[in-house]
Amino acid sequence: xxxxxxxxIIFAALGIGMPLLMAVAEGLYLRxxxxxxxxxxxxxxxxxxxxxxxxxxxxxxxSFELGLLWPGFMEKAGAIIGLPFSLEGFAFFTEAIFxxxxxxxxxxxxxxxxxxxxxxxxxxxxxxxxxxxxxxAWMNAPAGFKIVDGTITAIDPIKAMLNPASFHEVLxxxxxxxxxxxxxxxxxxxxxxxxxxxxxxxxxxxxIALAVASLSIPLQMLSGDFxxxxxxxxxxxxLAAMEAHYRTQxxxxxxxxxxxxxxxxxxxxxLRIPRGLSLLLADNPNARVIGLEEFPRGDWPNVxxxxxxxxxxxxxxxxxxxxxxWSGWLWWQRRSLPDDPRLLGALVAAGPLGFIAIETxxxxxxxGRQPWIIYGVMRTENxxxxxxxxxxxxxxFTALYIFLACIVFFLLRRQFVETAGTASETSRTSIHA
Amino acid sequence: MLEPAVxxxxxxxxxxxxxxxxxDFGGGMWxxxxxxxxxxxxxxxxxxxxxxxxxxxxxWLILVIVLLFTGFxxxxxxxxxxxxxPLTAMLIGIVLRGSAFIFRKYDAQLGRAxxxxxxxxxxASFFTPFLQGMILGALTTGQIRVVQGRVMSGFxxxxxxxxxxxxxxxxxxxxxxxxxxxxxxxxxxxxxxxxDFRRRALCSGLALAPIAGVVFLSSKHGAPQMYNGLTxxxxxxxxxxxxxxxxxxxxxxxxxxxxxxxxxxxxxxTLILVGWCxxxxxxxxxxxxxxxxxxxxxxxxxxxxxxxxAGTVVLLPSLAFxxxxxxxxESS
Numbered sequence: 094x095x096x097x098x099x100x101x102i103i104f105a106a107l108g109i110g111m112p113l114l115m116a117v118a119e120g121l122y123l124r125x126x127x128x129x130x131x132x133x134x135x136x137x138x139x140x141x142x143x144x145x146x147x148x149x150x151x152x153x154x155x156s157f158e159l160g161l162l163w164p165g166f167m168e169k170a171g172a173i174i175g176l177p178f179s180l181e182g183f184a185f186f187t188e189a190i191f192x193x194x195x196x197x198x199x200x201x202x203x204x205x206x207x208x209x210x211x212x213x214x215x216x217x218x219x220x221x222x223x224x225x226x227x228x229x230a231w232m233n234a235p236a237g238f239k240i241v242d243g244t245i246t247a248i249d250p251i252k253a254m255l256n257p258a259s260f261h262e263v264l265x266x267x268x269x270x271x272x273x274x275x276x277x278x279x280x281x282x283x284x285x286x287x288x289x290x291x292x293x294x295x296x297x298x299x300x301i302a303l304a305v306a307s308l309s310i311p312l313q314m315l316s317g318d319f320x321x322x323x324x325x326x327x328x329x330x331x332l333a334a335m336e337a338h339y340r341t342q343x344x345x346x347x348x349x350x351x352x353x354x355x356x357x358x359x360x361x362x363x364l365r366i367p368r369g370l371s372l373l374l375a376d377n378p379n380a381r382v383i384g385l386e387e388f389p390r391g392d393w394p395n396v397x398x399x400x401x402x403x404x405x406x407x408x409x410x411x412x413x414x415x416x417x418x419w420s421g422w423l424w425w426q427r428r429s430l431p432d433d434p435r436l437l438g439a440l441v442a443a444g445p446l447g448f449i450a451i452e453t454x455x456x457x458x459x460x461g462r463q464p465w466i467i468y469g470v471m472r473t474e475n476x477x478x479x480x481x482x483x484x485x486x487x488x489x490f491t492a493l494y495i496f497l498a499c500i501v502f503f504l505l506r507r508q509f510v511e512t513a514g515t516a517s518e519t520s521r522t523s524i525h526a
Numbered sequence: 527m528l529e530p531a532v533x534x535x536x537x538x539x540x541x542x543x544x545x546x547x548x549x550d551f552g553g554g555m556w557x558x559x560x561x562x563x564x565x566x567x568x569x570x571x572x573x574x575x576x577x578x579x580x581x582x583x584x585x586w587l588i589l590v591i592v593l594l595f596t597g598f599x600x601x602x603x604x605x606x607x608x609x610x611x612p613l614t615a616m617l618i619g620i621v622l623r624g625s626a627f628i629f630r631k632y633d634a635q636l637g638r639a640x641x642x643x644x645x646x647x648x649x650a651s652f653f654t655p656f657l658q659g660m661i662l663g664a665l666t667t668g669q670i671r672v673v674q675g676r677v678m679s680g681f682x683x684x685x686x687x688x689x690x691x692x693x694x695x696x697x698x699x700x701x702x703x704x705x706x707x708x709x710x711x712x713x714x715x716x717x718x719x720x721x722d723f724r725r726r727a728l729c730s731g732l733a734l735a736p737i738a739g740v741v742f743l744s745s746k747h748g749a750p751q752m753y754n755g756l757t758x759x760x761x762x763x764x765x766x767x768x769x770x771x772x773x774x775x776x777x778x779x780x781x782x783x784x785x786x787x788x789x790x791x792x793x794x795x796t797l798i799l800v801g802w803c804x805x806x807x808x809x810x811x812x813x814x815x816x817x818x819x820x821x822x823x824x825x826x827x828x829x830x831x832x833x834x835x836a837g838t839v840v841l842l843p844s845l846a847f848x849x850x851x852x853x854x855x856e857s858s
Binding site for chain 1: 840
């Protein structure tokens, strides 16, 4: 399941980010009339289509997989958090319809109507992400029900959907999709620009992708700060594991890296910033921060995995922020697309950073919640299917997803190669025009 | 009244999945069976017909699943546990078919790989609906037993019976018939292709009758409650109507009234699924899980119905717009 979701989250993030880029490009075409933007939105819509089609397949598999692997969880949780899944179904449906309209409707719709179809794809894509993330947030901050003598009563699906973790998780994930897609697409076009710096197709593409990425990464840092504070309030054990913070203390230091040791309850070799954690969480250098020692040993998540993933995510975010600042500064100076060769090289290298941050962030949320599948309510081991030989379906589903990922990679690579081939042609024609 | 209302929405989604997604499967079957001098053009016509609407058709199945786990969570858990094996196999089919389709649709360079993917696409188009028919059949056999939320009948109950196999075959033939009937309209502009698909629609439509007979006869022992349901007072009425529209579909195909044939085929599939559901009502998984004992609390059902209402308001105009854009008269 974790494997499937780890794959699906990539499709899903691109499924939110790519339509945005495509709609921005078409919007620019409508405003400026430059064919290079039209060409760009057509190219990007092909990529969007491939990702969406694979996302549709992987989404089908996931909806079944929930029950095939976790019938115990679904039986208890279905009534409480099924609602956002149903709404997601409709959002996804709308997206599916209008993606078909967008792709096949170039010649059948007036330009503005066609652009509107693209915008509907963007909005419904964001909504379907939002609904699914609220379900995940509910697993972290269960709300909207009571447990009396072991049975669930007083169910309130609306409260469950708008649980205390929903807002920060939704905000953080939606921005993450924009950041990660922006930097990945920027990397691809920066790569081609390094070979051919005057190619107007790739220049236009880099401009849009870099703008989306650079505008969303500072917001993402703010939302990250907000998320950490919320987690500290809702799931102190998870926060303690993220920061490898074992002992409750006033004026807690911020630990970067290092090797958390559960036996000695210390983190060795870490870079310590005195009072940093207290300052970050409470704006007060002397604030008291609860450590893992407050919780029974059996309720600890895997501290090393959570702490390292968290630090990796933050580091990736910082690196992308630095790149955004660098690009912004170059743009400010020259008022034109930043195409400094060193920046282009750095952008190419930074392509995967956004997705590294998404994956590690995902590991932090999920591993940080363990040993619970519903935080404080149901343990993961009690939710698993009674099916013997559970390893077999795990292997099957993992294999299916690796298969899908290979297909996406292969097709997108082909698309890019093709793009590179015909793009120089378009740039030439647009120069003539 | 909340439980039946949600159940009706599930049935509606299932019908729409059969009418749209099912026809896509049928298209895949005819793709594999494409033959004669016009084989390549048949394949192209199928690809053109499915292309723009494939993803949307697919979502009906997701809708069935999310409605089931929101509205009837214990039934969802029971079905997913007892039928774990065929469902997993069906998912493999869906992934293979989807991937093959994506490859054919989006690969920038055509070539021999294209042909290989076509075979995968066609084979998975047979395999997947066959399993879907088996799974639906298995739910009515009465062999899957669930006691206090635990599946007691193991992982092989129901779906390996003669009745379930017959249901699988029936689903195959039905989808093939549906697809061929739709394709006669999609190929209006090419009379020779239209003839090909007319012949295919007639053959598969005729094949439906004996298979339906086998399903009915095997249900006497294979799904006794279903059989009893089919002998209730309303059954002859429904049977008459189903037979009537089936005959109308065949006659219309024969006389080349293709628009009428499509309407009749749609009615036929709808009536079959409605009849199947009436016969098994109120069972979800015969005999232990029913609409009355496996539903979510009323507040969830009420909100779900609200969401369904709102969703329908968004969805129906969008769907109508899409079909108007791609299947409307001017597009041919």
